[in-house]
Each structure stands twice: as structure tokens, then as C-alpha cells.
Amino acid sequence: MTGRPAPTPAQPPAVRTNPTAHPMRTAAPGTGSGTPATEHSGTPTTAGTPGTPPAEDAPASPDPGSPDPGSLATLTAARPAVPAHAPGATLAADVGGTWVRWRAGGAVERVPSPSRLRWPGRAVADLRRDMVELLGRAAPPGARAAVSFGAAIDHVTGVVHGSAPLWGAADEPYDLLGALRAYRPDVTWTLVNDVTAALADFAATRARPGTRRVGYLTVSSGIGLRIADLERSVIPVDGWGLQGEVGHLAAACPPELAGLVCECGGHGHLASVAAGPGFVRVAERLGLAGAADVAQWLPGALDAGDPAARRLLGLCVEPVAQLIRTLWCLDPHLDLLGVGGGVVEGLGAHYAAELRGRLATPTSYAARGYSPSWLEDRLVLCGPGDVDALRGAERIGRWAPRIAP
Structure with missing residues (x-):
């Protein structure tokens, strides 16, 4: 596949502490009960502009001739450098339309979800890439990672059929499990629906x-x-x-x-x-x-x-x-x-x-x-x-x- 080089993954945003608001008392209610979390103030990233929210009039699709930013080839090319394995490392993550929470052996961390609910003007392919990079950066080297994902998922293959809060009306199948494996092949990934x-x-x-x-x-x-x-x-x-x-x-x-x-x-x-x-x-x-x-x-x-x-x-x-x-x-x-x-x-x-x-x-x-x-x-x-x-x-x-x- 030809086109412009894949973007370098952005670094995780700075961390600040903030109480968790109750789901029914926010403008966009969603799942998210449980352990109090550390909240990141970051946003989905655009290529070359870490932490910058996309403009509302951003193009709805990548430039002609460019690879799909959520494709396996692009994500493979964008793999981060992985340090030596840490035996016994784990990651558990819960992905919803409003927040993404994870725990990698310590405190729970929370960041805004790269979703259509939060970023209505961002292309679905970019939102998918943002999600893969976010989860990939959160996983320790050589970890066993279990992800609870708020979407209709083929639990046998890891293909996502659709998620209105995450990707709106887009319903073409997306091999999320394959994308995660391509981006972080050192990690053993398990993907299930959040209701599961x-x-x-x-x-x-x-x-x-x-x-x-x-x-x-x-x-x-x-x-x-x-x-x-x-x-x-x-x-x-x-x-x-x-x-x-x-x-x-x-x-x-x-x-x-x-x-x-x-x-x-x-x-x-x-x-x-x-x-x-x-x-x-x-x-x-x-x-x-x-x-x-x-x-x-x-x-x-x-x-x-x-x-x-x-x-x-x-x-x-x-x-x-x-x-x-x-x-x-x-x-x-x-x-x-x-x-x-x-x-x-x-x-x-x-x-x-x-x-x-x-x-x-x-x-x-x-x-x-x-x-x-x-x-x-x-x-x-x-x-x-x-x-x-x-x-x-x-x-x-x-x-x-x-x-x-």
C-alpha cells in the first residue's frame, strides 16, 4: 500500500485527578461505574499534532491516495518501540463511548474516549486508529490484555460489527482484534463486549x-x-x-x-x-x-x-x-x-x-x-x-x- 507515511503515535497526555461524575448526571450518560479513576485531560490526536482536537470542518475521510489510518498496514507501520518484556504484566481496559478506563497493575486511569459521541466531526477511520493507539500505548510489554469494548463484537473472531456511541452509523465490519495484534504483537489480546x-x-x-x-x-x-x-x-x-x-x-x-x-x-x-x-x-x-x-x-x-x-x-x-x-x-x-x-x-x-x-x-x-x-x-x-x-x-x-x- 502506498501513500503518506503513517503518523507517529502521540505520547499519553498529562494526568490530573478529578472525581468521577455520575453517568445519569452528565449530558452524555454511559457506563462507567466502579473504581474511582485517575483522569487524563487528553484528546484524540491528529497526525503530527498531539493533544489537539480536530476541527469541526475536518475532512470526513483521509486524503486521496493515503492509506486508511485504521488499516492493519498503517497500524503495523506505526508500531511503537517496545521495551523488554515484564513477566506477568497485565492490562484490563473498559472502552465506552464517553470514557476509556484501564488498569495495568496499579491505579485505574481514565481518559476521554476517542469516539463519535465526543468527536462528531472526526472520520471513523481516524477514531479507530486513535483507539488502537490508545490501547496499544497502555499495554505493558509482553502483557496479557483483556479489553471490554462497548460495541457489537464477534466474540469468536474479534471483528466489531458496529457501535453507535463510538462510530455512529458506520456498520462495516472492523477487525479490531487484528488491528491491536498488528500494533502490539508482543501483547496477548482478549477482546469481549462490555456487557459480557x-x-x-x-x-x-x-x-x-x-x-x-x-x-x-x-x-x-x-x-x-x-x-x-x-x-x-x-x-x-x-x-x-x-x-x-x-x-x-x-x-x-x-x-x-x-x-x-x-x-x-x-x-x-x-x-x-x-x-x-x-x-x-x-x-x-x-x-x-x-x-x-x-x-x-x-x-x-x-x-x-x-x-x-x-x-x-x-x-x-x-x-x-x-x-x-x-x-x-x-x-x-x-x-x-x-x-x-x-x-x-x-x-x-x-x-x-x-x-x-x-x-x-x-x-x-x-x-x-x-x-x-x-x-x-x-x-x-x-x-x-x-x-x-x-x-x-x-x-x-x-x-x-x-x-x-
Whole structure:
């Protein structure tokens, strides 16, 4: 492949300490509960300009004749010099649309994610290169690295099918695992979806002897589900290496909410109503003042018993309740289900009460309403720190269930 030389990887930005803001109380809610982190103030880098944010009118694609900045050839050419191996070195990372967190044997570090959510004017190929370089620089020499990645991933091949928060509507497959191996071949890479990592963490602390199947549903900047069969010790996936991409199924919602746009570019998806950005869109559809800032005012409005706030919450929670009813209808052996993520954590007891109340309400003979004791035994509403995908990434190599088609 010919073209201009690959850019030299930028050095990590300076470090400063900053408390972690609550996911539901930020403009762009996302996953990120868990260990307090050290925050880097850096930004995705442009070639030759470390730490400089891209201009909003930057070209949407590389110059003609240039190699794809996210391609394996370019990343191989841009490999950093690697010092001697450190036996036993590890890296665990959790990548979301808002933040990237990692731990390499010490304290947790956190940097803004090189994502479409944060950098809407940056080309997807550049965002992918930024991500590979960021993770590659974080890995110690010769490390075993486990990455929890917020995208639809083929768990067998490591190919990413898409991620609305990270790459918007771009849905062409991207061999992220291959790119990481090309950039840092000295590192042994393991790549899993962030919900898979969260499930590993949830099951490690919550599953009991006799639990047949355990699931974890995250409601954050996106929505995803993962289920493990503990009797067979497997997380089953389909022919594309996927399981539980429920956020992009059609939502069960009233006609007044029909056709709401999803972050992936589709319409009427579960995430378009029930995820963090969905709360904004539903508030706009209802004509509520300050819809764009719903994450800031909704918790207080619910505390005050505001009727419009309660209606908004009910409309956004009902599709999630319908999904859970369907899960239990189809799989009576789903003995334990955790529900967490930034939206659930941010709205706390209000979200838990709304969801439990809707699940207790009969809808048909197939869903006769679940008693409080039945729900108490099977449904866990997870608070801040209860489930952490970064911890899950650290557990994933030691966890018994294998991922298999």
C-alpha cells in the first residue's frame, strides 16, 4: 500500500485527578461505574499534532491516495518501540463511548474516549486508529490484555460489527482484534463486549449454587443483554459471534413514540426510547421544557413527584419491562437477572420502583404479574459500583463459562 507515511503515535497526555461524575448526571450518560479513576485531560490526536482536537470542518475521510489510518498496514507501520518484556504484566481496559478506563497493575486511569459521541466531526477511520493507539500505548510489554469494548463484537473472531456511541452509523465490519495484534504483537489480546465483561463481574458475586442461567442487562448510552448458561458453562453466540444486541430490536411503545431515531441511525429501536439518549428524545416528543438537559433535572423532578417526570419515566421503562417479561416467558430457567448501567444507577430507587411495579402488573395469562418475593429472588437492580466492566475484564480470563457458537 502506498501513500503518506503513517503518523507517529502521540505520547499519553498529562494526568490530573478529578472525581468521577455520575453517568445519569452528565449530558452524555454511559457506563462507567466502579473504581474511582485517575483522569487524563487528553484528546484524540491528529497526525503530527498531539493533544489537539480536530476541527469541526475536518475532512470526513483521509486524503486521496493515503492509506486508511485504521488499516492493519498503517497500524503495523506505526508500531511503537517496545521495551523488554515484564513477566506477568497485565492490562484490563473498559472502552465506552464517553470514557476509556484501564488498569495495568496499579491505579485505574481514565481518559476521554476517542469516539463519535465526543468527536462528531472526526472520520471513523481516524477514531479507530486513535483507539488502537490508545490501547496499544497502555499495554505493558509482553502483557496479557483483556479489553471490554462497548460495541457489537464477534466474540469468536474479534471483528466489531458496529457501535453507535463510538462510530455512529458506520456498520462495516472492523477487525479490531487484528488491528491491536498488528500494533502490539508482543501483547496477548482478549477482546469481549462490555456487557459480557459486566456479566462476568455480576455472576461472580451474585450467582448462587443451583443458578441455571444468569443474565445482565445494561441500560446506559446504549442497551445490551448477555446471558450465561452455568449448567453447560457457556455463553452461547450465533454465527456472527453475537448475543443479546437487544437495544436495536423494535421497541414495544405507544403510537405517540413511534419512529424515534436511534443512535445507530435506525428508528423505533428499544435504545431510541429507553437508553440515555432515548430519554432526551421522549422528552422532546412530549414537548417537555429542557429536554436536552433531562439527565440533570429528572432525578430532582421525580423526587418532587412531578407528574410529567413520572410519565416520562414510565414511557421509557415500559419497553424494558416488556423485554424482561419476554425473557422470562421464553426462558423459565433464567434464574437471575441483573439490570444496571448509567440510567439505572442515575435514577436509582425511582427506576427500580417503576420497573418492579410494571413487572408486578398482569398483562396477559402469559405474564400474570410477578410477586414481590418472586422478583426479589430473581431480579437485581444494580447501583453504582455493584457491577464494573473493568473488573469483569480482569475476571474474564479466569471465568469458567466459555464463549461458543
